[in-house]
Amino acid sequence: MLRGLARQARYGRDMATWIVRDSSGGAGPRVAVKDIIDMAGLPTTAACRALAERAEPAAADAPCVAGLRAAQALGEAQFVGKTNLHELAFGISGVNAAFGTPVNPLDPALVPGGSSSGSAAAVGSGEADIAYGSDTGGSIRIPAACCGIAGLKTTWGRIPLTGVWPAAPSLDTVGPMARDTVGPMARDIAGLVTGMALLEPGFTISADPPRVVGRLAIDADPVVGSAVDAALRAAGFEVVLVRMDRLDEVRVAAMTVLDAEVWTSDEALVTAAPGLIGADVLQRLRKASEISPAAVAAAQVELDEWRTRLSKLWRSVDLLALPTLLGFPPRLENAQDMHLIRGLTSPINAAGLPALALPVPSAGPLPASIQLIGPGGSEERLLAAGALLEQAVQR
Numbered sequence: 604m605l606r607g608l609a610r611q612a613r614y615g616r617d618m619a620t621w622i623v624r625d626s627s628g629g630a631g632p633r634v635a636v637k638d639i640i641d642m643a644g645l646p647t648t649a650a651c652r653a654l655a656e657r658a659e660p661a662a663a664d665a666p667c668v669a670g671l672r673a674a675q676a677l678g679e680a681q682f683v684g685k686t687n688l689h690e691l692a693f694g695i696s697g698v699n700a701a702f703g704t705p706v707n708p709l710d711p712a713l714v715p716g717g718s719s720s721g722s723a724a725a726v727g728s729g730e731a732d733i734a735y736g737s738d739t740g741g742s743i744r745i746p747a748a749c750c751g752i753a754g755l756k757t758t759w760g761r762i763p764l765t766g767v768w769p770a771a772p773s774l775d776t777v778g779p780m781a782r783d784t785v786g787p788m789a790r791d792i793a794g795l796v797t798g799m800a801l802l803e804p805g806f807t808i809s810a811d812p813p814r815v816v817g818r819l820a821i822d823a824d825p826v827v828g829s830a831v832d833a834a835l836r837a838a839g840f841e842v843v844l845v846r847m848d849r850l851d852e853v854r855v856a857a858m859t860v861l862d863a864e865v866w867t868s869d870e871a872l873v874t875a876a877p878g879l880i881g882a883d884v885l886q887r888l889r890k891a892s893e894i895s896p897a898a899v900a901a902a903q904v905e906l907d908e909w910r911t912r913l914s915k916l917w918r919s920v921d922l923l924a925l926p927t928l929l930g931f932p933p934r935l936e937n938a939q940d941m942h943l944i945r946g947l948t949s950p951i952n953a954a955g956l957p958a959l960a961l962p963v964p965s966a967g968p969l970p971a972s973i974q975l976i977g978p979g980g981s982e983e984r985l986l987a988a989g990a991l992l993e994q995a996v997q998r
Contacts, residue, residue, distance in 0.1 A: 619687060619699075619702070619703030619704055619705050619706060619721075619724075620686060620687055620705045620706070620721045620724045620725050620728070620730065621635075621684050621685065621686060621687060621721060621725070622638040622648055622650060622684075622685045622686065622687055622702065622721070623638070623645060623684050623685045624683065624684040625682050625683055625684045627681075627682070628681065629675060629678060629680070629681040630678045630679065630681065631674060631678065631679040631680040631681055632680055632681070632732040632733050632794070632797055633680075633681045633683045633730075633731045633732045633733070634671055634680055634681060634682055634683065634731065634732070634733045634734070634735070634798075634801065635682075635683050635684055635685070635686045635721075635722055635725045635726070635730070635731035635733070635734040635735070636668065636671075636682065636684075636685050636686065636734070636735045637685070637686050637688055637692075637719055637721065637722050637734070637735055637736050637737055638650060638685040638686060638687065638688060638721075639688065639692055639737055639767055639768035639770075640665045640667065640668060640685075640735060640737075640766065640767050640768075640777070641661035641663065641664060641665040641668075641766035641767070642661060642664055642665075642668065642682070642685065643660070643661055643662065643663050643664045644660045644661065645660055645661060645685060646658030646659060646660055646661070647661055647768060648702075649688065649690065649691050649692060649768045650687050650688045650689070650690050650691075650699055650701070650702045650721075651690045651691050651701070651872070651879070651880060651881075651884075652701050652876075652879040652880070653872045653875070653876040653879035653880050654768075654872070656876070656879060661766070663766065664766065665763075665764075665765060665766025665767055666763045666765050666766060667735070667762050667763055667764070667766070667767065667777050667802055668735075670800070670801040670802055670803065670804045671801045671802075673804070674801055680801060683725075683730070683731050684725075684731075686705075686719070686720075686721030686722045686724075686725050686734060687699060687702050687703065687705055687720060687721030687724075688717065688718045688719055688720055688721055688722075688742075689717030689718035689720055689742075689884075690702075690880070690881045690884045691768075691770070691865075691869055691872075691880075691884055692717075692718040692719075692737055692739060692742060692768070692770045693718065693770060693865055693869070693884050693887060693888070694717045694718055694883065694884060694887070695716065695717045695718065695740075695741060695742070695745050695941045695942070695945055696714045696716070696717050696938035696939075696941045697714055697715040697716050697717035697718070697720025697723075697746055697749070698714065698717070698883075698935065698938050699720070699881065700881055700882075701881055704720070704935070705720045705721045705723070705724035705725075706724055706728070707724065707727075707749060707750055707932065708724060708727035708728040708729075708750055708751070709727065709749075709750060709751045709969055709970075710969070712934050712935060713749065713931075713932045713933065713934055713935065714749060714932050714933060714934070714935055714938050714941060715746055715749055715750055715932075716745040716746030716747070716748065716749030716750065716932060716941070717742060717745065717746060718737070718739075718742040718746075719734070719736030719737060719738070719742050719743050719746050719754075719780065720746050721734075722734035722735065722736040722743075722746070722780050723736070723746035723747055723749065723750040723752055723754070723780055724746075724750060726750070726752050726780050726781060726782045726794075727750035727751055727752050727782060729782075732781065732782075732783060732794060732797075733779055733780070733781045733794055733795075733797060733798040733801070734779070734780045734781075735777060735778070735779060735780075735798070735802070736754065736777070736778060736779075736780050737767065737770070737775060737776065737777050737778075738754075738756040738757075738775075738776045738777075738778060738952065739770040739771050739774045739775050739776070739861060739865075739952060740771075740774065740857065740858065740861050740948060740949035740952055741756075741945060741946075741948025741949060741952070743755065743756050743776075743778050743780060743960070744756055744927050744948055744958060744960035744972075744974060745927070745928065745941075745945065745948060745960075746780075747780055747927070747960040747962075747972065748927040748928045748932075748960050748962075748971075748972030749928070749932040751782075751962045751969065751970050751972075752780055752781065752782040752791060752962065753780065753781050753782065753791035753792060753794065753795055753959070753960065753961050753962065753989070754778065754779070754780040754781075754795075754959075754960045755778040755779055755780075755795050755798070755799065755957065755958075755959050755960075755982065755985075755986070756776055756778050756951065756952070756957060756958045756959075756960075757776045757777065757778040757799075757802075757957055757982060758776070758955060758956065758957045758979045758980050758981075758982065759773075759774070759775075759776055759952070759955035759956075759979075760955070761776075761803070761957075761980065761982070762776065762777045762778065762802050762803065764776075764777065769868045770861075770864070770865050770868060771860065771861045771862075771863075771864030771865050771868070772864060772868070773860065773864060774857075774860070774861055774864070774949075774952040774953065776952070777802070778798075778799075778802070779794070779795050779797075779798025779799055779801075779802065780795075780798070781793075781794025781795045781797070781798055782794060783797075789962075789993060790993070791961065791962070791993060792808075792961070792986055792989045792990045792993050793990075795959075795986055795989070796808050796986055799982065799986070806982075806983070807983065808983055808986050808987050808990065809983040809984040809986075809987040810987070811984065811987070812984060812987035812988050812990070812991050813840075813921030813922045813977070813984050813985075813987070813988045814840060814841055814921060815840070815841045815843060815919075815920050815921045815922075816835060816840040816841065816842050816843070816920060816921065816922045816923070816924045816975075816988075817842075817843050817844075817845035817916065817919070817920035817922065817923045817924065818831075818832070818835065818842050818843065818844055818845060818924050818925070819845050819846075819847065819923055819924065819925040819947070820844060820845065820846045820847075821850070821925050821926070821929070821946070821947065822929065823925075823926045823929040823930065823946070824926075824929060824930040824931065824944075826931075826965050826966050826967045826971070827926045827928070827929065827930060827931070827965065827967075827971045828926060829965070829966065830963050830964060830965035830966070830967075830970075830971035830973075831924065831925065831926050831963065831971060831973045833963075833964075833996075834963040834964075834973055834992055834995070834996050835924060835973075835992070837992075837995040837996050838988075838991050838992040838994075838995040838996075839991075839995065840924075840988075840991075840992075842924075843919065843920055845916065845920065845923065847912065849905075849908075849909075850947065850950070852905055853905060853906070853909045853950045853953075854947070854949060854950055855902070855905075856901075856902035856903075856905035856906050856909070856950075856953070857902075857906065857949040857950045857952065857953040858949055859894060859898055859899060859902040860899060860902050860903065860906065860953065861949060861952070862887070862890070862891035862894060863891060863894040863898075863899050865888070865891055866888055866891035866892050866894070869888055870888075870892070873885065873888055873889070873892075906950075906953045906954075909950060909953065909954060910953075910954050910955075913954050913956070917978045921977070921984070921988075922975050922976060922977050922985065922988055923975070923976040923977075924973060924974070924975055924976075925946070925947060925973075925974055925976075926946055926971060926972065926973065926974065927946060927948070927960040927972035927973065927974040928944045928945065928946050928972060929943075929944040929945070929946045930943070930944035931944075931967060931969050931971075932944075932969075946974070947974075948974075951976055955979055956976055956977065956978065956979055957976070957977050957979070957980070957981060957982045957985055958974055958975065958976045958977075958985075959974065959975045959976075959985050959986065959988075959989050960972050960973070960974050961973050961975070961989050961992060961993060963992070963996050964996055973992070975988055975989060975992075
């Protein structure tokens with residue numbers, strides 16, 4: 604059972620969005636933290652019974668929450684709890700049989716997306732203004748797209764990962780998710796800027812937003828594709844069509860590296876307590892254990908070429924744009940169909956680049972989500988472009 608319960612904290616598996624709620628209150632934006640990030644005095648469970656059964660309170664905060672703690676001390680932010688996730692941050696549907704599946708705030712019948720499902724649901728339902736998530740192969744951007752909020756995958760290495768449960772260390776990142784509505788205008792980007800300033804004190808948005816956007820040609824639901832194109836037109840970007848080959852091979856290579864590294868991270872858990880790991884995650888981990896060093900080496904060759912192509916792309920465009928998901932989220936009973944629409948998320952992790960997922964209006968019943976990708980370290984300009992786009996579509 605969970606141990607070391609902190610004062611003013613409530614635990615319960617019936618709270619599918621949350622692993623633990625904090626009721627200490629305070630002023631400023633309400634910030635939730637994905638339960639793979641250490642918070643002093645609270646156990647870190649990664650929404651996995653194999654960890655939760657032995658979880659002890661963390662001795663110290665992860666360095667990435669130092670800004671949040673400093674803001675708390677000044678009365679400028681509130682910590683409201685640790686959020687649920689797809690077990691061990693190893694899945695994209697957000698379904699978790701042991702700890703519950705967070706409810707998609709757009710439609711309870713749909714998957715919330717993973718792995719940062721609880722963070723997306725907390726923000727989308729209005730229970731938090733900002734949430735920290737992690738993104739190893741799309742785990743911020745995918746649930747942000749499913750739940751109609753904004754999410755930022757940061758440049759690999761920009762936010763420290765000490766005190767964060769590892770999935771695939773060469774791909775893992777931490778970033779903010781947000782939804783901040785004031786009157787009829789959405790201000791999700793303002794929430795992401797605040798979230799980044801908490802993660803990286805001193806962070807500010809650029810006054811020089813990018814203007815030339817490469818629109819990647821990629822097969823997607825026509826409603827989603829049209830929504831992305833309409834948003835780019837409304838924002839007044841100079842749009843250049845970009846075609847890139849071998850995208851399927853790059854996806855496979857990125858997932859090969861990701862899965863192999865996750866097996867290394869979680870092998871000890873599988874050995875010690877396989878019966879306490881969800882069937883879907885356990886099956887995927889066992890399959891990952893069969894990936895050979897030769898397969899990883901071949902994947903790295905493919906990814907080296909991919910990174911080279913992207914580095915050349917920035918000579919002609921400022922950003923790359925495409926749908927975050929290639930379709931709309933499936934119903935919970937069809938959660939396995941998420942892999943059909945995951946799009947180009949994991950290859951961006953393999954390249955180490957920052958990427959923004961932002962909801963945009965669509966002709967369908969749900970918003971679509973546009974993914975904007977920039978060169979390494981360009982979060983300031985990436986969010987500036989997002990602010991222009993958000994203002995233009997006036998959701």
